[in-house]
Amino acid sequence: MAEDVFEIAEKDGAGRIGKLRTAHGVVETPTLVPVINPHVPVVSTDDLKKVGFEIFITNAYLLFKDEKLREYVLEKGIHYALNWDRAIMTDSGAYQLMIYGDVEISNLEVIDFQSKIGVDVGVILDVPIYKGSKTYRKKFIDETIRRAEEAYNAGYVSSDSETIWVGPIHGVPFTELLEYSVEQMTRFPFGMYAVGSIVPLMESYQLIQLVKSAVVVKDKLPSRYPVHLFGAGHPSTFALFVLLGFDTFDSAAYALYAKDNRYLSPYGTYNLSNMQYFPCECPVCSKYTPRELMEMEYMERQHLLALHNLYVSMAEVKRIKQAIHEGNLWQLVAERTGSHSEIARAYRWLLNHKNEKAYRFFEVFEPRFKRRGLMITRMEEFNLPLIRRFKESIFDRAYIWSDVAIISTPEGANELHKLLGAQVFIIHPVFGIIPREIRSVYPLFQHMSYYNRLTKKRLSLARKFVQFLSEQGVKEFYVYDSDRDFAKKIGDFLGISETYTGQDVGILTKQESHLIIAKSLLRYQYGPGAENIVNSVNIEYSMATGRIRKIHALDVTDEEVNHVVIPEINRHAEKKRKQGMPIPQDPLQEWFFDKGNKWLLAAVIPTYFKLIPHPLMAYRFWKMFREKELRYMAIVNEEAEEFVRQGKSIFSKFIVDVDNRIRANDEIFILNENKELIAIAKAKIGAREMKEFRRGVAAENRWGFR
């Protein structure tokens, strides 16, 4: 069991809500793993349970060194001895090795001990390194690798061990060393990996080094592994760690800070003696005032402070999970930048427009659609991965249908006639340039920005785009804003001399306009060529909101009637029959021919403007691309085919090939190994994860083709 113990439930950025399967139950991640000192626990395991923790970490070496304790845990098992029926993680003594330079235990001894006392997540005796040249450090990394090999050869680290063994990755902050460490450690069947040797960085708050290293490690390591961070510190850093893709992180900060009368909050640390009020609603803070706590005797105060510190840590973990669920983890990290300059520095580094490496890393994991829109409250956020992704893809994915273009301000675009025969492109301070037909698609509409000025810097993409349009054959250009002087100024910068003042550019018929909208949405969501699957459509708008609801095809062929319409009608009729509802004598006649040979292609989700393909669209799409490429498609093996056809979820372990363009929340097509279309599905994870994970759902089935 120990090799594939992790699956993704939800994701945002490189962060994920996951399930870690241990011998003592499932641990939901991300989570803080509080450090418990077996000799002087500041809080009890009952306290941990009350706060809501599902796992803690203690030190196997300390248990081993204490003879009485050692005998006791060996006899009773660690769960009984520490009064805890959930997951337990142990560290091996590497930290003591760093502090004292030597530990009186060998690698195999400490591994054997952890295994015998029944820990759920154990660590080999790795060698942390903090100083020295690369060559010097590499020797220590090689020693850790040697010990991993030793544990593997002795049969402890194996794909069916009860214990989840952690492979520690060292080499921070050197890219080469980190990559080497990942390469070597992944030769062994560890269930989990961890980044170590970071305590001095954390103590001196050199977060930026850790963040840079995390990008290297997470990029190199297959995404299916849960990744632990050894020695995380303050709760204000948790959101950043999770955004980077750490699933678990241990910290003793709650206890260490309590010893010094320090009170944690996600925004920073307070000194209890300076406190007049508790900005917290936990049981401790609801019951006592700072003064009352100050007046208590030391041990009791320390206990209560530690307890509060755990409550705020847990609250932060929940806040992070909620942010992942809603898709605004970046925003939560942005909020945390206010608590420490080093978090701000790390955050800026991640979103620096020149930082290609970080962008490439995040782009792969970043979902395409999120529950929440973007909130832009600072300059860095103009480089959020979703925004960069849009700017990168728009040249390819804009559907250009007219040789006359009107470049308009956002306000101007609302004033221009909806059926204008010229194509309207909106210059935009955040996204650069937006074809009017797709302006409601996520996140173009679903965002708010503190900065809305159309400065030259903000218009530079639009200038490139105008150039691009003329290369694509657009012959006439106009600029539009109701303020003509402003329009002229923009035109000067974009290289367009004409302003639009109502010149005759023709008017589209409704029919033409519907087709253009459908083609624009298709090309934007599925890339160049996808627009060619429609030739004649009708768009259905919501009576209440005026928004697009459905796209129907008006040119259904006989072949499509046989392959799609009739099977869909049969299924629909079958469903109605089961519900005891009446069915027409001739359903095909009534449901198709009598309605003007019109058939549903796709529905549109109003909040995102995302197309949800229906069978006819899937069929056309598949026919167009199946021979050429795997466009937004995933192939499942024979074993899964029948289940998928029946409408069951698509699991990662059955996926044999997948289009690299797929990101979480994309609408995709599932094929069998003969490349026949077998389902329409909603991706839950991205292409990379679909390839790398062996557990959990890759996509939710929307429609199985029987």
Ligand SMILES: [Zn+2]
């Ligand atoms: Zn509190």
